[in-house]
Amino acid sequence: MLSDIIKNLLAEVAGIQNIPTAGAFNIRNNGKSAGRNSTDTIQIIPKEDGSGIDIIVKPGTKNESVHIPALVTETDLHDVVYNDFHIGEGADVTIVAGCGIHNCGSGISQHDGIHRFFVGKNAKMKYIEKHIGEGDGDGQNIINPQTHIIAEENSYVEMDTVQLKGVDSTKRISSAKLAEGATVVIKEKIMTHGSQYAETSFDVDLDGAGSSAKLISRSVARDNSRQLFRSKLSGNNACYGHSECDAIIMDQGIVAAEPEIIANNVDASLIHEAAIGKIAGEQLTKLMTLGLTEKEAEAQIINGFLK
Amino acid sequence: MLSDIIKNLLAEVAGIQNIPTAGAFNIRNNGKSAGRNSTDTIQIIPKEDGSGIDIIVKPGTKNESVHIPALVTETDLHDVVYNDFHIGEGADVTIVAGCGIHNCGSGISQHDGIHRFFVGKNAKMKYIEKHIGEGDGDGQNIINPQTHIIAEENSYVEMDTVQLKGVDSTKRISSAKLAEGATVVIKEKIMTHGSQYAETSFDVDLDGAGSSAKLISRSVARDNSRQLFRSKLSGNNACYGHSECDAIIMDQGIVAAEPEIIANNVDASLIHEAAIGKIAGEQLTKLMTLGLTEKEAEAQIINGFLK
Structure with a gap:
């Protein structure tokens, strides 16, 4: 059962209200997985060294989406994650990432998401990243995202990133x-x-x-x-x-x-x-x-x- | 008597064919003065340490011009000059600088003109700087100008700089x-x-x-x-x-x-x-x-x- 704080953050950054019951997703909360699902065409595999996940989209996958929100609700927590996205040839997918921090303490709550995208030939990817901070303490909310894209022949990548408050x-x-x-x-x-x-x-x-x-x-x-x-x-x-x-x-x-x-x-x-x-x-x-x-x-x- | 090479360079960079017979000017050739004239309203004074000249324009001077071309016609010569321009309050003057290099050798012919402009209140200054290089040797022509302007209240400064060939x-x-x-x-x-x-x-x-x-x-x-x-x-x-x-x-x-x-x-x-x-x-x-x-x-x- 998710707390109201987490439900609110999920809605804000990923447009979802709870752990989804279908589709590919990985929900990260305070550095740990709070839910994960792969589908026939989209595999989400934890890296062996525990540093993050690999998201593997099969060639030709169409009109599917992946949600991978990351939340931080503890103060004095520095979460670092390395996620790699492999988008197969000719696929057409939407990836909804984003990070929400709720910091009611006086320490630093920090999330650094280092994302690499390998977008195959003729593939199309939309990547949506929304960042938000909240909490009534005097702690600091820090989000340092990195996005590195390798776009292969005739691929199309659109990245929308939004940060409107609290960071x-x-x-x-x-x-x-x-x-x-x-x-x-x-x-x-x-x-x-x-x-x-x-x-x-x-x-x-x-x-x-x-x-x-x-x-x-x-x-x-x-x-x-x-x-x-x-x-x-x-x-x-x-x-x-x-x-x-x-x-x-x-x-x-x-x-x-x-x-x-x-x-x-x-x-x-x-x-x-x-x-x-x-x-x-x-x-x-x-x-x-x-x-x-x-x-x-x-x-x-x-x-x-x-x- | 000026050589044809020098006459051509003067015409190219400063629009004059010979040593002028009137007006304020200073002609520098291979690091030495080849002619200088002050007027009632525009004084050209060599600096005591020999590093360059001070150009002092009296407040209220209108529609006058100063020509200060610098030429380098020797190879293996590195000429450095520091010139300071003091434009009095309310003056309206045109300054024609510029540098021409004629290098027929295989060494480096270089001119570094470091110009400072102190433009007084309500003064108007047009500064024209034209750079050109020529010579049929395989030497290098190098021109490194510096222009530093202090523009006081309500002053107007226009700087036109042109380099089209040979540098x-x-x-x-x-x-x-x-x-x-x-x-x-x-x-x-x-x-x-x-x-x-x-x-x-x-x-x-x-x-x-x-x-x-x-x-x-x-x-x-x-x-x-x-x-x-x-x-x-x-x-x-x-x-x-x-x-x-x-x-x-x-x-x-x-x-x-x-x-x-x-x-x-x-x-x-x-x-x-x-x-x-x-x-x-x-x-x-x-x-x-x-x-x-x-x-x-x-x-x-x-x-x-x-x-």
């Missing part, structure tokens, strides 16, 4: 290596408040002819929070790369963007755009003339921006 | 610190060919309320040449900063862009755009249907891009 510090490191015709689309949404810190780093190698990558980052920094966005797009073949980073700053929020584009091949086409600023005065005024207070108008604009 | 290696370091209401516009145009290397670095601190900076870089990398563009815009007050970097790559040319924008103040508005790619096929086709050869069409597009 005091995060360093998010992502990399992707793209073979011929492979496409990677990464979307991240981050909101920081209080004195939180968020750092994002993308490193994409466009190695194959016809490969393409799109990075889209939208973030809001409120109160005294700070954010750093880094990206590196290396065009090593005939390829297309586009990176965009839009940030809204409020209160005393601070945001820095350090994108990098490198064309190592004459047929590489690379674009980067970044913009940092506060909400435009006219936008607020327009909504306030419709009867909203300034706070309501701000909230509506930010909701739209992070939608 | 084997260049590291261009520029910085600007802007007080309240100050504006700095920096435009650079670079073309590299052969196995040349060009590196550009801008570091702009938008310290004052209402300050604004615009950086515009356009470059073409041909043959096996390499370029690196770096910029850092720090918004430390209510300010506006915009940086854009467009590069055309041809042959085996390689270009990397590493821009950085940092909003340290909620009223800072910062934007960066970068694009690297080859000339679009349709553009070439369009011009070729008008009767141009592929080479002619390329040349026309590049001329337009760098105009």
